[in-house]
Amino acid sequence: MPNGSTGRGLRSRLPLVATALTLVTTLSGCGLLGGSDDETEPQSGGDGKLEKTNLTVSIMTPTDLAPFHLAMQEGFFEDEGLTIKYVEAPSGGESVAKLASGDADISYSSYTPFFLAESQGALNGKGGVKLIADASSAGPDSCVVVALPNSKVKSIKDMAGAKVAVTARKTISDLLVMSTLKTNGVDWKSVKFESIPFPKTADALTGGQVDAAFATEPFIQDTHKRAGAVTLFDTAVGPTANIPTAGWASSGEFVEANPNTIAAFQRAMQRGTDLALSDRSLVEPLLVKFSKVDEETAKLATLLTFQSKLDPARLQRVPDLMKEFEVINTDLDVNDMIVPTAPLT
Incomplete structure (x- = not known):
């Protein structure tokens, strides 16, 4: 997998705006950006000393990885004292399985595999599935x-x-x-x-x-x-309409042991989301670079809606719909799964 350094080229030119409305991009890729796999001594990050600085993050190829890749590119994780290695999973189920096996500290997936795993107790030995950041919701024609x-x-x-x-x-x-x-x-x-x-x-x-x-x-x-x-x-x-489609999760065990690290990841993702929302022209090159589409396709794409903060009322729609269509057979309360979003400092 390719290695590279996080960049900061856009940060000096563009202000961050509040997370809101539209955008998203389909991204794929498997790479290590910003450091080695070796653990380093904890650094000061945000509002507390980081318990773990090197994270393995499982990603996929759906349409809402722009905030993550922008956060990597602009050094937002680095600002928080984090070094990220990301690996690609072929499906949401495989991405969640990486949490269960310990092959990933944090995983991206559509929400249904997270809720399916929780309903089946797949991560009970690791404290269950804990949602740490939103990623996207379904906008019109997306x-x-x-x-x-x-x-x-x-x-x-x-x-x-x-x-x-x-x-x-x-x-x-x-x-x-x-x-x-x-x-x-x-x-x-x-x-x-x-x-x-x-x-x-x-x-x-x-x-x-x-x-x-x-x-x-x-x-x-x-x-x-x-x-x-x-x-x-x-x-x-x-x-x-506007149903949440995907997000980020970790295990309860990891969240409990690494609260400052999770908060640092949340802040970096919020900043990446804000930047992605500020200008679509920042997103389109990532489609070309990571999804290997041509520039015309990137410009024509109808994009999903970026999100970063978890909203229990919105998220509850997903497990409720899953039960209606017999994907799960138990009631799930998303309030028991959500890790509160760390405020930006």
Whole structure:
């Protein structure tokens, strides 16, 4: 995995603004930025001495890693006394598994694998799943279902019995599709979901492997350009409008042992989110660099909504929806999982 140093080029030119409204980018990559794997002596960071300065963070390829990568690029983690090594997981379930195995201190995932793991007690031996930062929510036209013009699926009413590509089962992708189908009176239980990574969605459509596919950016644009797909319907409407899609978590054991380190990570992520929200032009180069899309795709992408602070009322919608669609069979109270956001100093 490539190594590099955190940069500070944009910080002197752009003010940080309050976390609000829109943006997000689909990023991929596996790298180590800003230091070695060796533990160093704790440093002073923010409002307390850091218990751990070198963190391994699991990331993925969905559409809301811009704040993280900007925080890396601008040295916000370094400012907090943190050195970050990030590794890529192929799915949310794999990212959460890295917490359970101890291969990651902090993991990014869509929310459904976090809540699924908590409902199954996957991290009970490590104090359970603790949510430490928000990442994104679904804005209009940011999470859609696409199909080829010659597909048997011409509209949402044709979805019963269709084969549909999603990143993985029991994730936000199939949950959003099922909820939207139910809202429109379509038999969601008859849909056959196929687990296909976003980068392979266009090929799955053109190869006839699926009739339709769930996509976020830049893969909405990718399916349009490479496969000639068209958007059939938006899944972030009605009951799922603005629903939280992804976030960051650690184990209860790690949070309890490293409160100042977690607070430092939260502050760096808030600053990264503020910077990403301040100017879309800062986000588009990251799409090109980390997601390997062309500049035109980066400019056309309909972006998700960045978030950083965890809101219990918003987040509760996710496990409630998961129980409604039989992804989990227990009630979860997100208040028991949330770590309060550290204030910026």
